[in-house]
Amino acid sequence: MGWTDERVELLKKRWGDGLSASQIAAELGGVTRNAVIGKVHRLGLSGRAKSATSSVSRMRAKPAGQPRRPAPTAAPRQPSFATRGNAALAVSHAPAPRPTPAPRIVPIEVVETALVCERVTIMELRENMCRWPLGDPSQPEFRFCGGRSTPGAAYCPHHSQVAYQPANDRRNRRISAPAH
Structure with a gap:
């Protein structure tokens, strides 16, 4: 059916009354x-009008006579978002994550060999x-090394040693680095 x-x-009218899109679709057919x-x-x-029943039902009813507890103010809270269910866009506050120190980057030790750069x-x-x-x-002044490389390789033996390092060696070097 078209939109007459x-x-x-x-x-x-129904949107202004606060009906949901599903309810309006069902009514229109x-x-x-x-x-x-x-x-x-x-x-x-x-925006549209909120029905009084929908806003009241969402609020939690507190028994009369009980004082409200103030919210804890120890740590600032970061909003976190649910990704599933009917509360997918609702904001819930989670404690702020503790800062973790950045991992120490250890420079690669370059062993000086008889490096011949042709530049x-x-x-x-x-x-x-x-x-x-x-x-x-x-x-x-930008140049390339130009040293002799083995057939099929992009770099000379020295630069290949710098460029191609096994992942385990890099990981071990990072772990064994002394802390500040």
Whole structure:
């Protein structure tokens, strides 16, 4: 069914009365909840009246005569969002996570070997030449190592040792690093 003027007016009235999109779709017949929501957005209908029963039923009733306990103020709370169920967008406050110290980054120890860097430009770079970048690419002095690399490898033996490190070695180096 299409959106006739009468159906649009009924939609506006029921939306203003606070009915849900599902309820309006059921009353109109021939349209889905999503069609109602889409039409509401296209019509620019914003807020709507809340029924008194819906807002009262959501509030927790406290027995009269009992004082309210003040909320604890020990730690600031960060909002966390549920991702499932009917409270998917409801904000619940969880305690702020404790800051954890950043892991210490240990610099890689480069063993100086008989490193021969030819310092070549990209135009001079040929097959079996090391492609290790030297310097800042935005500067005119930028060059590549150009040292001899084994066939099929991108870097010379020295730069390959720096570039290709087993994950376990990196992990062990981080764990065994002394704390500050």
